[in-house]
Amino acid sequence: MSSGNSTGSPPGPLPRRAFLRLGLAGLAAAAVGGVAAAAARAGERRTHVWQLDPGKCVQCGRCETACVLTPSAVKAVHAYDLCGYCRLCGGYHHPQARSIDSAAENQLCPTGAIRRTFVEDPFFEYTIVEDRCIGCAVCVKGCAMFGNGSLFLQVRHDRCVNCNDCAIARVCPADAFRRVPVDAPYLLKGDAR
Amino acid sequence: MRPRATRPAAGARRGTLALALLAVGALPGVPTAAANVQRFPRPDFTSGYTPPTLTTPAPRAFGLEVLDVALLAAALVLAGHLALRRRSRKGLLALTVACLAYFGFVRQGCVCPIGSIQNVALAFGDAGFAVPLTVVAFFALPLLFALFHGRTFCAAVCPLGAIQEVVVWRPRKLPPWLNQTLGTIPWVYLGVALLFAATATDFLVCRWDPFVGFFRFGAPLPMALFGAGLLVLGLFVGRPYCRFLCPYGALLRVFSRLSRRHVTITPGSCIQCRLCENACPYDAIRKPADLAPPEPPARGARRLAILLAAAPLVALAAAGTGAAFGAGLSRANRDVALALELHGAEADNGAAPSLEREAFFTSGLPEGPLFDRARVVQRTFAAGGALLGGALGLMASAKLLGLSVWRSRTDYEPDRAHCVSCARCFSACPVKPEPKT
Ligand code: SF4
Ligand code: SF4
Ligand code: SF4
Ligand code: SF4
Numbered sequence A: 001m002s003s004g005n006s007t008g009s010p011p012g013p014l015p016r017r018a019f020l021r022l023g024l025a026g027l028a029a030a031a032v033g034g035v036a037a038a039a040a041r042a043g044e045r046r047t048h049v050w051q052l053d054p055g056k057c058v059q060c061g062r063c064e065t066a067c068v069l070t071p072s073a074v075k076a077v078h079a080y081d082l083c084g085y086c087r088l089c090g091g092y093h094h095p096q097a098r099s100i101d102s103a104a105e106n107q108l109c110p111t112g113a114i115r116r117t118f119v120e121d122p123f124f125e126y127t128i129v130e131d132r133c134i135g136c137a138v139c140v141k142g143c144a145m146f147g148n149g150s151l152f153l154q155v156r157h158d159r160c161v162n163c164n165d166c167a168i169a170r171v172c173p174a175d176a177f178r179r180v181p182v183d184a185p186y187l188l189k190g191d192a193r
Numbered sequence B: 001m002r003p004r005a006t007r008p009a010a011g012a013r014r015g016t017l018a019l020a021l022l023a024v025g026a027l028p029g030v031p032t033a034a035a036n037v038q039r040f041p042r043p044d045f046t047s048g049y050t051p052p053t054l055t056t057p058a059p060r061a062f063g064l065e066v067l068d069v070a071l072l073a074a075a076l077v078l079a080g081h082l083a084l085r086r087r088s089r090k091g092l093l094a095l096t097v098a099c100l101a102y103f104g105f106v107r108q109g110c111v112c113p114i115g116s117i118q119n120v121a122l123a124f125g126d127a128g129f130a131v132p133l134t135v136v137a138f139f140a141l142p143l144l145f146a147l148f149h150g151r152t153f154c155a156a157v158c159p160l161g162a163i164q165e166v167v168v169w170r171p172r173k174l175p176p177w178l179n180q181t182l183g184t185i186p187w188v189y190l191g192v193a194l195l196f197a198a199t200a201t202d203f204l205v206c207r208w209d210p211f212v213g214f215f216r217f218g219a220p221l222p223m224a225l226f227g228a229g230l231l232v233l234g235l236f237v238g239r240p241y242c243r244f245l246c247p248y249g250a251l252l253r254v255f256s257r258l259s260r261r262h263v264t265i266t267p268g269s270c271i272q273c274r275l276c277e278n279a280c281p282y283d284a285i286r287k288p289a290d291l292a293p294p295e296p297p298a299r300g301a302r303r304l305a306i307l308l309a310a311a312p313l314v315a316l317a318a319a320g321t322g323a324a325f326g327a328g329l330s331r332a333n334r335d336v337a338l339a340l341e342l343h344g345a346e347a348d349n350g351a352a353p354s355l356e357r358e359a360f361f362t363s364g365l366p367e368g369p370l371f372d373r374a375r376v377v378q379r380t381f382a383a384g385g386a387l388l389g390g391a392l393g394l395m396a397s398a399k400l401l402g403l404s405v406w407r408s409r410t411d412y413e414p415d416r417a418h419c420v421s422c423a424r425c426f427s428a429c430p431v432k433p434e435p436k437t
Helices: A014-039 A062-066 A138-146 A167-171 B004-025 B062-085 B089-106 B113-125 B133-149 B152-157 B159-165 B176-182 B185-198 B221-236 B240-244 B247-257 B297-332 B334-347 B355-363 B367-404
Strands: A048-052 A074-078 A114-120 A123-128 A151-155 A177-181
Touching (some): A014 B113, A048 A151, A048 A167, A167 A177, B062 B089, B062 B152, B089 B152, B113 B133, B113 B185, B113 B247, B133 B152, B159 B221, B159 B240, B176 B240, B185 B247, B185 B367, B221 B240, B297 B334, B297 B367
Antiparallel strands (some): A048 A177, A074 A151, A114 A123
């Protein structure tokens, strides 16, 4: 492979070389076209986005740290229809909580991202404040262990930049991440599913 | 509907039950799949409370993805026009900054043609994965344009090129042997990245993208240091990523070599004034070749024969090395790593199980299919490694052969493979454009 090119060569071999170049260029174009056509064979016109399957997630905590965004594009979400509205919430209250109230030291969430609102005696509603949630899955784990599993993680598509290769997908120990079609971008629990 | 009076009692019971569960259910370190265990029934609210519904913000609209492709095509057309027809460094620089702003900072670097190689490779490796047409377009457009205009994608469209282009400060010339040697790295990187992508192991090019962290204002520390290091190096060695790492650049070199048109240093005919000799920060200007006189033909012919005879041997040896290397690399694959761990776990149970192993047990999936998948991946890695090694061996021979073949070059010209059409050298040439006839 030489780095020479045809311009400025003596007049003799010029046409031959130009002809060769044209042939090889045609070949190269055909190669790209062929590869592109073969890769696109499935006729997938939609784009994909990343989503995690809450049924596979083992709440390892890597969603918080592995996302290219800080804070992570993964947030806890709440399937209210699955929730037991427990007074003592496994996702909200620290297992060592002294009392079942909303004092900061009794809360499990490291950032205080869960809002607890009184509904009617003895029920409370738990809402994730997404701007505060860092996606650490601590509440999800608590809810899965002691509650109904109504708290779970999802990639929030108003935040996710849809990396070509999701950084969390690479390290998720449960292989919970997969590409989903853009028109069905969530893998939810509860009725919303 | 139960009577209102029983509510507090029910609630209290719920609380006690939860506390009991807290006491017995705390199994630290055991991962739990968040299954829907409806331990506590949903209450019947009497206060007219209706639970809110879960919000699902939509991803970016498909139309915008198509717009990105259109913008890419428009930028490529414009870059070709500015480099070849207008010969305007200022115009190219403006386009560079615009593309850096949009493809870099607005679109945050994804998807880009460099990374799209891997999506295409994955489509061949995994029949279940369909590449969206927009990504295919990102892969193909710059290559096709290179067949007509040279590497104008590098000149003004690629955000990674742009960020390096604007930091070039005191570029040093590198000795040719160093340029040549470092210039082979992109081929190795391309090969390994294809192998990793086709086996769904990793998208290495995305993971090791040095500059995407800048576009997103956040990167893990090692990557931030890598990117910053490359930029600092880029002050003195022009475009280190483009020249010595970029796998897409390797492809573009080939396509640009065959390009129909290409930028020329002089707008007219070269008068051999040598003023442009040091104008290129990327060591892409080739001197007239007769400055290095050809050796006696007999000696050249003998060397040619030796090289030709050695080529298959070199390729074979490289293929063997590649196969061994590939087998080692396959451990980076998730399935292979897990299978090896599970396999090893039967022998000794001493080591603490990884999260992956725990999660696999939690999932309750059988081991058989996992082992089968792992074996296929291992085999693909070995075969791919051999192929890659062989190809690199052949390429090395071809390179040496190329060096032995003397080509005449009478003028100062950009090397079509390595020139990124940045237009810096244009201003060094004192020749005025020939009037159009
Ligand atoms: S990385 Fe996977 S297992 Fe860990 S919290 Fe995220 S989805 Fe769950
Ligand atoms: S695709 Fe990127 S931004 Fe989205 S969750 Fe994964 S790592 Fe975070
Ligand atoms: S505990 Fe973690 S995942 Fe749950 S709301 Fe708080 S920050 Fe989000
Ligand atoms: S246009 Fe000139 S200065 Fe720029 S890369 Fe090509 S040869 Fe070098």
